[in-house]
Amino acid sequence: MILIDATYINVGGGMGLLRRLINELRGQAEFALLRDTRVTDLDTAGCQVYDAVPSLSARRRFYRKHGADFTRVLCFGNVPPPVRLPVPTATYFHNLLFCENYAGEGWQEHWMMALKMAYVRFRAANTDVFLVQSTNMVTALRSKLGAGPKISVVPFFAKPGPGLVLGKPKQWDQFAYVSEAHSHKNHRRLLAAWRILLDQGLRPGLHLTVTTAYPAVLAEIAALQAAGAVIINHGYAASAPIYAQCGYQIYPSLLESFGLGLIEAADAQCAVLAADRPYARAVVAAHAVFDPLAPSAIADLVARCAGQQAPASVSKVQDEMAGLLAWLRDGTPFKGEQA
Numbered sequence: 005m006i007l008i009d010a011t012y013i014n015v016g017g018g019m020g021l022l023r024r025l026i027n028e029l030r031g032q033a034e035f036a037l038l039r040d041t042r043v044t045d046l047d048t049a050g051c052q053v054y055d056a057v058p059s060l061s062a063r064r065r066f067y068r069k070h071g072a073d074f075t076r077v078l079c080f081g082n083v084p085p086p087v088r089l090p091v092p093t094a095t096y097f098h099n100l101l102f103c104e105n106y107a108g109e110g111w112q113e114h115w116m117m118a119l120k121m122a123y124v125r126f127r128a129a130n131t132d133v134f135l136v137q138s139t140n141m142v143t144a145l146r147s148k149l150g151a152g153p154k155i156s157v158v159p160f161f162a163k164p165g166p167g168l169v170l171g172k173p174k175q176w177d178q179f180a181y182v183s184e185a186h187s188h189k190n191h192r193r194l195l196a197a198w199r200i201l202l203d204q205g206l207r208p209g210l211h212l213t214v215t216t217a218y219p220a221v222l223a224e225i226a227a228l229q230a231a232g233a234v235i236i237n238h239g240y241a242a243s244a245p246i247y248a249q250c251g252y253q254i255y256p257s258l259l260e261s262f263g264l265g266l267i268e269a270a271d272a273q274c275a276v277l278a279a280d281r282p283y284a285r286a287v288v289a290a291h292a293v294f295d296p297l298a299p300s301a302i303a304d305l306v307a308r309c310a311g312q313q314a315p316a317s318v319s320k321v322q323d324e325m326a327g328l329l330a331w332l333r334d335g336t337p338f339k340g341e342q343a
Contacts, residue, residue, distance in 0.1 A: 012081035020162035176251035197302035247272035275314035
């Protein structure tokens with residue numbers, strides 16, 4: 005039996021990846037799921053479920069009791085198993101925040117991520133290979149783990165949701181940024197750029213998806229709207245309908261483990277304006293790039309592009325779900341080059 009260890013997966017992009025993995029694996033092989041107790045809305049039909057409190061001690065107890073029950077193990081939440089297992093074991097590492105700092109990162113977050121990375125390094129010998137989503141992640145993880153562990157690039161991503169209408173006329177004065185307002189997502193500088201544009205008498209549309217979890221950012225949005233800026237905040241919303249109407253995606257994030265939003269926008273035939281960062285260059289051929297630390301640079305690029313039709317950007321990444329499933333089922337070597 006295969007084990008999918010998702011002890012630390014409960015929100016965000018990780019949940020999207022987990023849902024797809026379970027849906028794809030269902031019916032192809034016998035498998036079990038080690039599920040975070042905070043997860044309540046995951047379809048687990050067709051698999052055996054073990055619930056675990058997301059803690060080191062609970063995870064260790066599980067492996068001591070059940071470690072011999074499985075033929076292959078995929079740890080899905082960045083962290084190798086707490087013990088060395090006698091079966092092939094892979095760890096899917098998909099959080100660049102463990103490896104890199106970013107401008108404006110708080111000291112508490114910095115030290116927490118450093119401690120987590122230290123634990124991953126301490127347990128690295130318990131996995132046969134780390135799986136990552138891009139060449140940028142190989143570089144970042146290698147800098148922390150050294151030359152020993154194997155790292156393989158095996159990207160996969162959640163499929164587009166409902167509402168994607170290809171061929172629908174684009175509005176070339178509309179810019180989309182589908183993202184929650186975590187600090188590294190850089191909404192503050194993006195909004196500062198829209199303030200500059202407003203002061204210049206320019207009113208391009210900006211489509212955001214900021215939720216009530218970030219009241220300070222919502223207050224900035226409201227202030228700009230009151231001043232006359234055209235900002236449409238959709239709150240928690242599907243990305244596809246937003247990309248369908250916007251000609252451009254504007255992506256100022258300072259740090260990304262993968263950059264799924266860039267791929268989604270390219271697939272929706274948007275012209276991508278991306279932060280000049282390695283993660284962006286690894287996954288998409290952007291229409292143009294900008295310095296994400298300079299609101300004036302963002303504003304200048306938006307002013308040049310607004311109203312101008314541009315070719316759709318192209319994704320550089322191919323989905324490798326088939327390769328991951330083949331390894332889980334029968335140990336077929338990964339196609340991605342191992343380092």
